[in-house]
Amino acid sequence: MLSCPDRVGVVAAVTGLLAQYNGWIIDANQHADSLTNTFFMRVEIKKDSLQENYEKFAQQFSQLALQFTMQWSLTDSSQKQTVIILVSKQGHCLSDLLYRYASNELNFNLHCVISNHTDNRELVDAYHIPYHYLPINENNKQEVFQQIENIFLTAQVDIVVLARFMQIFPQELCQRFAGKIINIHHGFLPSFVGANSYGQAFNRGVKLVGATCHYVTEDLDEGPIIEQDVVRINHKNSVEDLKRMGQDIEKIVLAHGLRYILENRVIIHNNKTIILD
Amino acid sequence: MLSCPDRVGVVAAVTGLLAQYNGWIIDANQHADSLTNTFFMRVEIKKDSLQENYEKFAQQFSQLALQFTMQWSLTDSSQKQTVIILVSKQGHCLSDLLYRYASNELNFNLHCVISNHTDNRELVDAYHIPYHYLPINENNKQEVFQQIENIFLTAQVDIVVLARFMQIFPQELCQRFAGKIINIHHGFLPSFVGANSYGQAFNRGVKLVGATCHYVTEDLDEGPIIEQDVVRINHKNSVEDLKRMGQDIEKIVLAHGLRYILENRVIIHNNKTIILD
Amino acid sequence: MLSCPDRVGVVAAVTGLLAQYNGWIIDANQHADSLTNTFFMRVEIKKDSLQENYEKFAQQFSQLALQFTMQWSLTDSSQKQTVIILVSKQGHCLSDLLYRYASNELNFNLHCVISNHTDNRELVDAYHIPYHYLPINENNKQEVFQQIENIFLTAQVDIVVLARFMQIFPQELCQRFAGKIINIHHGFLPSFVGANSYGQAFNRGVKLVGATCHYVTEDLDEGPIIEQDVVRINHKNSVEDLKRMGQDIEKIVLAHGLRYILENRVIIHNNKTIILD
């Protein structure tokens, strides 16, 4: 995956080098952002087509990258990424991700689940995943988030998933793990930020409620949006109904957002995401 | 259609009276709002089943209504409602409504089309509908809206449809025709109010854009929402694409909203709508 | 819930009797099928508003029912219905239902899970639900389905959910439990019946794949449809992708279908369903 200033010859240079090393392209996708004159590209290569020349190819590619002022990354999709899930009481997203994980629908290494409640412990145990119960109160916040950070560092976590974790992440943690933390928001952003989004939606009388998967930044619910969806509601539905109906799409939106990241399809650019599918 | 404080016996009283007059119920729908303890009901009756007793039934119903403190209306669906459409340059909603009108998909009496531009005149002419061209500038606003009001009054308009009319209606006009003016907003309210909603959606990087049909009140884009829908977009789409893709749902959302009103299904309650389908 | 030949006065009679007993209507919904001249009605009543007169009301209602030739049922929603889930290897629907069950999102008594495989045993154990492992092969089919029927009878099962159970139910079992067995089909019926529906969808090149929740009858995949939904696919998606993407909607469609039944909203009429929402 790469991004660079747009100019003639980028694709030719990249694919030319690949062809030279006999690299078999499985999938390729590119996008040119004309407003910022930036070019983005994702190429998926059969690793064994490069054979023993993988190292050499990577080295030569880094020279090419310099020449075109690229930001780039070369990842080995056989190496699973390490994920940590945080959850509070509501476990619908957690339960959904656990099954997708266990059935290999989503392909990652689940290091542990962290929660400030015990509600979902038994479920997590059934999947043989470590469960860290770290209760949070007014006084111990700083300390607990230090513990959480330590867990992240020890695990060398690639992706932190806030699967309905109802505590606000400290700014420094957001910054230190920028681009690595994703959240599922129970509302169609930018409408209805904050904790009571279904109540707000109910009061405004909207006819659809939504869910948003986004990167976590220092600004609450303002990070780059990865995926969204909505569900139709009507005047009969109470706030409780909205919450229940919204949960169906929260699960799916979060799972889709996580999938895009696991497949190395997401580039953050100007507080927006480019999903090279 | 009626609303009243909720209590035991409302449905029995209404349907009992109907049965007494031999009234054949085609469709009935009710809703109890537990928060405000209000009951809403819509009953559709075969008029000829009441035969010559229609007047007498209406009279006795008004007594029942007093007893239950009802707000109510009895409308004859064979009487077409009178509609006036206002439009500026973009005619996609107008064109869509005109065909639905002419093919009797939507059943109303189209009194005229009013526009501050001439772009859609020829199309309107083809449907043999009067076209009032009333150009608006800084200086003549008050005067033109006076003319518009006069047209409304002369027509005894039932429903005013702002089908992408890009001028803000004066407060007094909104108040005088409260509950009679609907608008199609090119955005998923409450996100992205105002004229440049697609630009705002583009900048925020949302993954769906929407359209909202709502009643017009003094507060711009804050009136009761009648219908909404969304369409999926991605990073490749420019603001122009969003505008184009949004137009597809603007047309449908407006047509659906208008249909609900024409079928006497919409009740406004606490700045929200109840659609008794 | 009732159905009867349509005539003047049904609603008045029912709601009149209710009012006489001081019955508070929470929700009511009706439908008149003009093709077969049949009337359907669902009334939800606050039980405590009938107080000690519940028995007497029920008795008098049964007389009313005779008079109007009604088919009817009076159910107490505080009495949970008994459900048995059958599953083969794929546990995505099972896992989803288990969490909805345990979190009280769906309100029922889960008697047990029956499977011809052991794949999902550990997950079911975590929810403390009995798991009957009954392997099926060419020779023991009849015997195993006899065991299954015995479990149904012992449990006095109200609803049997085939949550991706890949064995065809014997005709007699379908007949004996007619209107009590629902299935989730991994395809948009009536397209693509049978086991390999995603392969068929792939080969035909459709742009949406779907899932269908339906009642099980003797005719495979031909029973009354309760709920359906679809998801968009494209030329990049393999059969495996279709299967994965379809599973997201299978889960939701099955959960919605089950919810309608648990809330006593579904009437079967002429191999179709009426969902009185």
Next chain:
Amino acid sequence: MLSCPDRVGVVAAVTGLLAQYNGWIIDANQHADSLTNTFFMRVEIKKDSLQENYEKFAQQFSQLALQFTMQWSLTDSSQKQTVIILVSKQGHCLSDLLYRYASNELNFNLHCVISNHTDNRELVDAYHIPYHYLPINENNKQEVFQQIENIFLTAQVDIVVLARFMQIFPQELCQRFAGKIINIHHGFLPSFVGANSYGQAFNRGVKLVGATCHYVTEDLDEGPIIEQDVVRINHKNSVEDLKRMGQDIEKIVLAHGLRYILENRVIIHNNKTIILD
């Protein structure tokens, strides 16, 4: 746009040649079909970046194409494609396409409208488009379709749009204009083929009805599917409702399908379409 047997170096060769001619890639998309080992590619180039070398580039590209056994086409998007629309009585799709055409939302040269009825003549006249009224009966079918073919040939038509044209095209015409005729079918193919698809959907009790835009082949409703969509219905909806609700998506599905073709995004492969977006 090109397709060829998949092998290492196709992208490199194509983009290398482009870079050599200083060709600026606006958009590029590829797909590898692993089942048939075929590679598909669409590259959109700023024409003026090739400057006066356009002819020379095209020539050299044809040599490259030979080398890689490509099927390919090089089209100039500033050259509008010529379209002919056929319609019977129902004009909702026609009306929709006419407005999209006139407002330049869809970019094509509309040669004429052909109809076996006069219903939509006045509307077409308003857009100043020739209207050929060719009534069809049992006896003159062959003759009329000969006239239609003559119009196609005279116009050098690129795309024929059957916008609810209720006559079956003769086999020879389908073959002679293979890959050039598209139809909007009022049903979710492969369910419900033929004229009465809404009646079939009503009888089967489906919960969604759909529309399908597809290429016309000799086999009725069996051609490659370009675009599909669905809309939710319920037990209250009559066949007439289904027809009306389906028309909303027919319009959009046809317009989207036509857009893909006008933008040269569609490749037919094995009775399926690849839409390189």
